[in-house]
Amino acid sequence: MNKQIYTITELSEELNQARQNVRRRLIKLDIQAINEDDREYKTDPLEYDYQALVSLAEDFGVVLRTSFSTTNEQASTTKDQANEQAENDIIEVLKDQLEHERDQNKKLSKLNENLLNQLDKNQTLLDQQQRLSLNNINNIKMLESELEEKKEEKENKWYHIFKRKK
Numbered sequence: 507m508n509k510q511i512y513t514i515t516e517l518s519e520e521l522n523q524a525r526q527n528v529r530r531r532l533i534k535l536d537i538q539a540i541n542e543d544d545r546e547y548k549t550d551p552l553e554y555d556y557q558a559l560v561s562l563a564e565d566f567g568v569v570l571r572t573s574f575s576t577t578n579e580q581a582s583t584t585k586d587q588a589n590e591q592a593e594n595d596i597i598e599v600l601k602d603q604l605e606h607e608r609d610q611n612k613k614l615s616k617l618n619e620n621l622l623n624q625l626d627k628n629q630t631l632l633d634q635q636q637r638l639s640l641n642n643i644n645n646i647k648m649l650e651s652e653l654e655e656k657k658e659e660k661e662n663k664w665y666h667i668f669k670r671k672k
Contacts, residue, residue: 511540512559513551520559521568531562 514532518525532554539552563570 510556511553512556513553515551517554517559517562520570521562521566523566523568528562531565532558535561535565537561 512520514525514528518528521528523531537554537558540555541550541553545552560570562568
């Protein structure tokens, strides 16, 4: 509808807004009807010019369509909308996959941390075992040495000198 005069109903249809919202916005923007003073009856519809439509569209954030838009433009718009929807769907899928990967990363990170802690514990236990083993070896050597000394002492006692040797 690219005509020059619009009623509130036509404005609401053109802007895809409720009539009440259009009426309130007209008052808020202080847009006067072009026939406000010269209507015969108060019940006659108020009429607004194209500039009022443009102002309302700008305020509502609506893009106006011209009446001479071709079928090709409408088809390309539909195609663009389909492409945009497909892109949005892909974005949603990718977001879901990213969230899933982040969760997996967190789980793997916790598992890695647990394994590192277990490795530290195992390393500590291995270190303790090696120390104990070394300590045992030293104790065995010390005891063997003491045993050897006892044997030597026993052999070197003076009364053994008189013993017969076989």
